[in-house]
Amino acid sequence: MKTNKIIYWISTGLLSFFFLSGAMMYIFNYEHAHEFFISLGFPIWIIYPLAALKILGVITIISKKSLFLKELAYAGFLFDAILALAAHIIVKDGEHVPAIISLVFITVSWVYDRKVYGNYTQIKS
Template structure:
């Protein structure tokens, strides 16, 4: 893997991770606001805390776990979460679909460069 590609992978993955961690922390710190948003989207509020924990664990998996299956499952989980968030915002018509679309683009770029990196070392 070229040094440029490795830098792109790390920067994009870091930006993605920071966005998801900020969201997860918001779920804990501003529960009432998040709860109202989930309710307006038609999403059950019971998933707020588990979703926050899974997001934190997913970011840790992407950065720390060496097992490619677990890392790929973390990417898949984030992709599903973000796609469903986009669908929920589009369905609600609140104009908030861009919020999860940005990290989804970063996730795709990160995954493409992760696959490049993995091919070099295999």
């Protein structure tokens, strides 16, 4: 059990770092994010809402206050990483590796969350 917790917290910490650093880049280096989103073909109006959702997703996963919101945050991170991977592959900018790494951290964190904190699909008595 201790090994599972260590794996969970390392993967969740790295996942949190990846998404928080992305959110901070969107907020504090808006010009770079603006150019980046245009080069990928995404609308620029989504930059600030996406940054806010990344921050809220990390808080939700770490706090574990709501199982539903935690699962929603994992799903949102998964969709974000898949779409980022697809966009980078389509525009062939060579920036697809961080998206792949994010997918690994999301998967490992989610799987080990289940191992450490239980399977939420079953009703606990």
